Structures are given as C-alpha cells and as structure tokens.
Amino acid sequence: MANNKTVSEKNPLGDLRMTKQRKVVYDVLVEGAKDHPTASEVFVRAKELMPSISLATVYNCLETMTQAGVVTQVNMDREASRFCPNLQPHAHFFCSECEEIFDVGLKEKEAPTTPWALPDGMEIDQLLVNMRGVCPKCAAKNSNN
C-alpha cells in the first residue's frame, strides 16, 4: 500500500471532528491500554475527566473510532464488547481464571490467515481471533499449589 499521509496524520479520526468528548474517550482507552474496558467502564473513567459526558456519547465515540480504525472492538462470546487502542494485528486471549484479556501478537513474518484453507477468490477484510485458556501467571500459580 502506498504512503497515505493524509488528514489522518494530524487527526486520527480523518474527516471526523476530534471533539472534547472523543478526546476524553480516546485518552481513557490509551491510558488503560492493556485492560480492554467495556463501554460502561470507559464511561465511568471518562466521567472522571468530564463529568457531563453521557453513556450514549461514549457509545457513539467508541463506534466512531472503531469505524475510523483507531480502536478495536473485542467481542468475546456474547459479553459486553471491550475496546482497545492496539492497532497492530493481534489476537485476544481471555484467561478463564483471572478473567483478564491479553493481546497476543503475530510471530515475525507470519500472516494470521496462514493456517486456513481459504477458497480461491475469497477476499478477507478483517480477521478476528479470540482465544480462551489459562494465562502463564495463573498456570504457574496452579502448578505451585
């Protein structure tokens, strides 16, 4: 893909306005970069920075940013969506014990579709990988007991 230094270089939302509310929501996400909050959790944190913000706005902002490709929406089962500002291609791992979500990156030189037998002509726009299991920390804790 060619160099696309456009408006997006200045404003990660491209044509969309970077409003105060959107900034707050984005800041909340970046701040807690590792912890994948739900919309309601974002709402609680955003209220600390801007008490007047509403839940609907948080939903709007998250949706806008997801569309704009600035944040990623993580859906595990049918639980509340979670959001993260990690733009690198990555999978999400949910630990069944500590119930935390971890990002898992790609190995060097690997494409996420590698193992899959894609039919000829199938065009992939998006690939979403959710894993579930026990994280290293919890696994270690278990074997110590």
Added chain:
Amino acid sequence: MANNKTVSEKNPLGDLRMTKQRKVVYDVLVEGAKDHPTASEVFVRAKELMPSISLATVYNCLETMTQAGVVTQVNMDREASRFCPNLQPHAHFFCSECEEIFDVGLKEKEAPTTPWALPDGMEIDQLLVNMRGVCPKCAAKNSNN
C-alpha cells in the same frame, strides 16, 4: 443392568437425555448444516417438526449441546449467536455482501495457533476465528459488473 456399550456411544449428549425436543433441535441443525441459523431460526424450523416446542427450550437445547460439544456457537460481533454442527476445527467467514456464513477449514498439517506468538506457559483451551470479507461468488459477481 450393566450395558455393554457406554451411553455416550449411543448418545452424543453423553449422560444427558436425548429428549424429543433435543432431537428435533439437533436434526434442524444437521439438516441445514451449512447455514448457521440463529436460535430464532432454529425455533421456526423446529416448530415445523414439533409445533409445541418453545423458544426457551430451543435455547436450552442449544446450550446443552454446546456444552456437550456437539454443536458450535458462532458469535459474529454482537449479533445473535449462530449454531453449527461442524465439529472439525474451522473458522467462520462472513460475507459482507450476501451475508452468509461459510466454514473455512485448516490446511493440512497446520495448527490454528501457528502464526501467533504465544507467551511461554499460556494454555489454549479454545480458539475462535471469525473472518469478514467477500465470498468468491460475490467477488466474481462484482468483477463481472
């Protein structure tokens, strides 16, 4: 008293009863093996075979069978869960144009985790892959226009 074959040999639900309702729900799924119906869609089809069946029962049956590992629950974004009786490891592909869901199998000798840089000690119990894009049929249709 002692049966020479284990229950699970006869009954894919193991210890759980294969009730009339469960049979109907399972049959509906196997029949439409390729089309990944939602619970409501299963309900509509099940009613044709057993008019007295209730939606709650369909949900119960689907849950039971998912637990038993006889069917797979497919969650795309936050849309209604879909169900399929394909037990082979496979990914799900959603075509943004015809809005159908396709199963995508693994290449020979590939593991679904291959491309991912899993931290040492991380135990994977389940891996879920959802793709989104344009299916070969729709892609072909587009280039003909």
Added chain:
DNA sequence: TAGCCTTTTTAGAATAATTCTAAGAATAAT
C-alpha cells in the same frame, strides 16, 4: 405398577447491552 426423585419443558417476566429518538449545542460553511 406405584411412588418418588430428578431432569426437562414451558410461558412469561426480567435482564442487560446496545441502539434509537428528538431536541438542543457546537462547530463549520457560506
């Protein structure tokens, strides 16, 4: 077979995340 216990089904109420609505506020365009 009767009696008892557990599992399953059922209709309808309840829940919870998300989206919608409509009006007002903020920003941009003319």
Added chain:
DNA sequence: ATTATTCTTAGAATTATTCTAAAAAGGCTA
C-alpha cells in the same frame, strides 16, 4: 451573521438471552 451540518444528550425502545416457577416427562426402586 446566517445557515447547514455534525455531535451530544437523556431517556425510551429494542433485542437477544436468561431467569423463574410450575407442570410434565422420564427413570429407578420396591
């Protein structure tokens, strides 16, 4: 400045799913 567009907001509405409590079905033992 005026107008047009985009955003925000509170609260209502939606929707898939789960819960509840009672009735029915199925299995087990005597």
